[in-house]
Amino acid sequence: MPDSVLSLENVVKTYGDFTAVDGISLNIPKGSIYGFLGPNGAGKTTTIRMILDIVKPSSGTISILGNPSALDVRNRIGYLPEEKGLYKKMKVWAVIQYFAMLKGMKKKQARDQAHRLLEKYGLKDFAESKVEALSKGMGQKVQVLSAVAHEPELVILDEPFSGLDPINQSVLEELINDMASNGQTVIFSTHVMQHAERLCDHILLITKGKKVFDGTIKQAKATLSRRVIVATKNDINLLNQLSGIDSITGTDSGFLNEWQLDISDSFDPQEILRFCAEKNIGLSRFEFTEPSLHDVFVHLVGDEAREHQFR
Amino acid sequence: MRMIWLIASREYLENVRTKGFWITILIFPVIFIGIYFLQSVLSDAAPTRYYLLIDQSGKYEQAVDVAIERNHQRRILQAFVQYLLDNRVETDFELTAANASSAADQFVDDVDANQVAALDEWLSNGGLDFALVMATPYLKKDSPPFEQSENQFILADLPSDIDTSAAPADIVEALRPYLTGRKLIDSGEDSGPLFALILIPENVDQSISRPNTAPQAPNPNSGIQYWASNLTDSRLPDAIASSINAEIREQEYEKLELNTELVRNIQRTRMPLNQLDPSAAAGEEAVSMADTFRQFAPIGFVYLMFISLMQNVQYLLSNTIEEKSNRIIEVLLASVTAGELMMGKLVGIGFAGLTTIAVWLLSFYLFITLYNSSETELIAQILEVILSSDLIPWFVFYYFAGYALYSGVFLAIGSLCNTLKEAQAMMTPMIMIQLIPIATMFFIVLDPNNTLVRIMSWFPLFTPYVMMNRSAANPPLVDVIGTTIVLIASIALVLWMSGKIFKHGVLRTGQPPKIVELFRLFRSPK
Numbered sequence: 001m002p003d004s005v006l007s008l009e010n011v012v013k014t015y016g017d018f019t020a021v022d023g024i025s026l027n028i029p030k031g032s033i034y035g036f037l038g039p040n041g042a043g044k045t046t047t048i049r050m051i052l053d054i055v056k057p058s059s060g061t062i063s064i065l066g067n068p069s070a071l072d073v074r075n076r077i078g079y080l081p082e083e084k085g086l087y088k089k090m091k092v093w094a095v096i097q098y099f100a101m102l103k104g105m106k107k108k109q110a111r112d113q114a115h116r117l118l119e120k121y122g123l124k125d126f127a128e129s130k131v132e133a134l135s136k137g138m139g140q141k142v143q144v145l146s147a148v149a150h151e152p153e154l155v156i157l158d159e160p161f162s163g164l165d166p167i168n169q170s171v172l173e174e175l176i177n178d179m180a181s182n183g184q185t186v187i188f189s190t191h192v193m194q195h196a197e198r199l200c201d202h203i204l205l206i207t208k209g210k211k212v213f214d215g216t217i218k219q220a221k222a223t224l225s226r227r228v229i230v231a232t233k234n235d236i237n238l239l240n241q242l243s244g245i246d247s248i249t250g251t252d253s254g255f256l257n258e259w260q261l262d263i264s265d266s267f268d269p270q271e272i273l274r275f276c277a278e279k280n281i282g283l284s285r286f287e288f289t290e291p292s293l294h295d296v297f298v299h300l301v302g303d304e305a306r307e308h309q310f311r
Numbered sequence: 312m313r314m315i316w317l318i319a320s321r322e323y324l325e326n327v328r329t330k331g332f333w334i335t336i337l338i339f340p341v342i343f344i345g346i347y348f349l350q351s352v353l354s355d356a357a358p359t360r361y362y363l364l365i366d367q368s369g370k371y372e373q374a375v376d377v378a379i380e381r382n383h384q385r386r387i388l389q390a391f392v393q394y395l396l397d398n399r400v401e402t403d404f405e406l407t408a409a410n411a412s413s414a415a416d417q418f419v420d421d422v423d424a425n426q427v428a429a430l431d432e433w434l435s436n437g438g439l440d441f442a443l444v445m446a447t448p449y450l451k452k453d454s455p456p457f458e459q460s461e462n463q464f465i466l467a468d469l470p471s472d473i474d475t476s477a478a479p480a481d482i483v484e485a486l487r488p489y490l491t492g493r494k495l496i497d498s499g500e501d502s503g504p505l506f507a508l509i510l511i512p513e514n515v516d517q518s519i520s521r522p523n524t525a526p527q528a529p530n531p532n533s534g535i536q537y538w539a540s541n542l543t544d545s546r547l548p549d550a551i552a553s554s555i556n557a558e559i560r561e562q563e564y565e566k567l568e569l570n571t572e573l574v575r576n577i578q579r580t581r582m583p584l585n586q587l588d589p590s591a592a593a594g595e596e597a598v599s600m601a602d603t604f605r606q607f608a609p610i611g612f613v614y615l616m617f618i619s620l621m622q623n624v625q626y627l628l629s630n631t632i633e634e635k636s637n638r639i640i641e642v643l644l645a646s647v648t649a650g651e652l653m654m655g656k657l658v659g660i661g662f663a664g665l666t667t668i669a670v671w672l673l674s675f676y677l678f679i680t681l682y683n684s685s686e687t688e689l690i691a692q693i694l695e696v697i698l699s700s701d702l703i704p705w706f707v708f709y710y711f712a713g714y715a716l717y718s719g720v721f722l723a724i725g726s727l728c729n730t731l732k733e734a735q736a737m738m739t740p741m742i743m744i745q746l747i748p749i750a751t752m753f754f755i756v757l758d759p760n761n762t763l764v765r766i767m768s769w770f771p772l773f774t775p776y777v778m779m780n781r782s783a784a785n786p787p788l789v790d791v792i793g794t795t796i797v798l799i800a801s802i803a804l805v806l807w808m809s810g811k812i813f814k815h816g817v818l819r820t821g822q823p824p825k826i827v828e829l830f831r832l833f834r835s836p837k
Contacts, residue, residue: 085637
């Protein structure tokens with residue numbers, strides 16, 4: 001694939017008897033926003049570290065920006081690790097400048113860029129503060145800025161949203177969108193499905209080191225059947241007469257007479273309304289929704305995700 | 312290379328900006344200068360001390376007076392020598408201070424007991440003024456006038472209720488409150504605690520010991536009794552003992568009808584002993600004070616090395632642990648290689664350490680140049696001796712070698728630990744190892760080519776310290792070359808190993824690895 005910025009071919013990482021990443025292959029097209037989704041311990045961070053050549057894969061090949069090792073092209077990559085931290089005693093602008101210089105930027109250019117970014121993303125007043133004076137969320141924003149200040153072609157953010165309040169989460173979303181529209185490729189990992197749903201073109205879903213899904217959001221949702229939620233006091237089983245309804249199950253909302261109807265792809269949900277009017281089935285709720293990414297996640301990852309579904 | 316430089320300059324600047332760095336830099340000169348001034352203040356501020364003399368034998372009162380007078384004269388003459396040295400115009404002759412001061416001591420010693428009074432009279436009649444006039448052409452124009460100090464030991468008034476003919480034990484009992492400071496004793500207008508009681512019992516002569524008689528068991532009640540609470544200031548008892556001994560010998564001469572004048576002159580004959588150095592060039596064999604300083608100078612270098620290395624490796628350790636616990640290391644490793652990161656740290660912190668040493672030496676230099684006195688002049692001369700010797704290249708080499716070796720070890724420790732607390736437990740044995748050459752540095756300098764010392768030199772962790780310590784004694788060439796090869800090989804090995812550990816250790820969280828794991832790490836190709 002000529003437009004691929006990153007491809008993994010059957011990559012495996014084992015630590016002793018434990019297999020952290022088990023044969024992952026993927027291709028990330030240039031200019032896309034790509035989400036790594038999966039429960040804790042799924043192997044996201046290990047995969048990212050292998051992509052960056054911080055740890056070596058046990059087997060498999062990686063090609064990043066046309067090179068076998070990220071170290072050869074490290075100035076074209078920006079990276080935010082999962083666990084965040086900065087030099088506490090340094091000034092905010094100096095931290096961004098330092099990391100940009102480590103990525104090959106000239107001193108003055110790096111300083112100007114630091115001040116520009118701080119102004120653009122609402123941290124202008126803190127430019128001269130020391131990092132230790134910042135709140136956790138602000139510090140994290142500074143760290144994101146320090147990871148992308150050198151305008152890398154490929155940006156890898158490990159859990160960039162954790163610990164941010166809703167307003168700063170949207171600032172970060174704005175930053176990610178800005179970078180994508182600038183032609184940069186962004187990979188980020190997250191637990192929060194809403195961010196992935198809003199931002200990503202493509203997602204990779206892994207659990208226990210194995211890939212369970214790789215593709216667009218639309219394709220992900222297509223893995224789940226379409227569904228209609230209805231609430232009625234009448235006998236729901238009458239609806240079984242409709243041929244497009246595959247199954248009827250109680251919802252997990254806690255209401256006794258609320259039901260989820262899985263419908264086939266070609267079935268028009270309006271048929272249900274028409275049928276109910278005919279058979280005198282009184283509906284107190286009728287909702288035709290697309291499955292959310294959350295549903296896809298729960299469906300694909302199953303029990304693995306239980307501890308994360310309320311995040 | 313640019314990355315190493317960038318990391319090094321950040322490490323350097325971060326260190327230099329911390330408070331701890333400046334405290335370390337300043338504390339050394341402050342303590343040094345503080346001790347210097349404190350010492351001179353303490354020695355000038357000798358308080359007046361009251362003593363009582365009860366001579367029941369009636370024979371030795373004059374000898375005690377002579378002793379005290381001699382002590383006083385010695386102080387005045389010493390002060391006068393010091394004054395001349397401080398204010399003289401010529402300063403180019405080597406190490407005069409110590410020579411002049413011992414000459415003055417000898418002069419006072421040579422004055423006969425019956426001439427002490429004459430010397431005293433000469434002093435109190437302005438003899439020193441006369442000497443001062445003679446010295447004036449050699450003194451600076453703006454010299455302050457010389458002030459004679461008061462006698463330090465003053466005879467107190469005997470309290471009226473003391474019976475000097477009572478038994479010695481009773482006298483001591485009566486005077487005990489004065490000696491322990493519970494009562495003050497009068498002396499003319501003033502009063503103060505009684506510093507010493509010199510009690511000479513009536514039958515004191517029976518205690519005189521002579522050669523060729525059976526040695527007597529020590530008996531605290533025989534001889535002269537010197538009672539004082541202050542047990543450390545031995546100047547007065549020493550002076551009294553030697554003065555009374557001189558008096559006794561005088562009596563013996565008279566008893567034998569010897570010419571005492573002749574005996575005294577014989578006693579004053581002297582034969583000089585010159586220490587010579589077989590390795591020095593012809594004509595320069597005489598062991599001067601400068602040579603002695605040169606022999607002892609390595610101790611200073613070893614100590615400086617130890618302090619500076621300890622400071623550096625602490626920085627290195629806490630720095631690595633900060634980056635590790637903050638996970639900054641991960642970002643760094645996505646930007647630079649582990650090797651570059653390690654080298655950058657070593658260089659940056661190494662420079663911070665050099666800055667400390669440079670500031671120390673500079674402040675020391677400024678002190679001896681700006682504050683001009685005979686002592687600082689002495690130090691300046693010592694410094695000149697050291698700087699002109701070949702010790703400096705040794706120091707530079709062993710400093711850098713020691714730094715590379717120990718920082719490699721400590722960097723590996725830092726990269727394996729998550730908290731300073733964890734690191735401290737692993738650090739302690741390393742510090743203990745360094746204490747061995749530090750604790751033995753005085754013995755090593757006295758016997759630098761002893762077999763045990765030679766063996767110690769071959770242990771790489773000791774090499775920088777022990778070889779520096781031996782450097783002034785021209786160690787055998789086989790030791791110098793051999794230990795250097797072993798040292799450089801160990802540095803390469805330690806840096807290679809700690810590079811591996813560093814690369815592996817910085818990304819790990821949780822427990823430090825087991826030995827077996829480390830071993831596997833060294834054998835893995837990458």
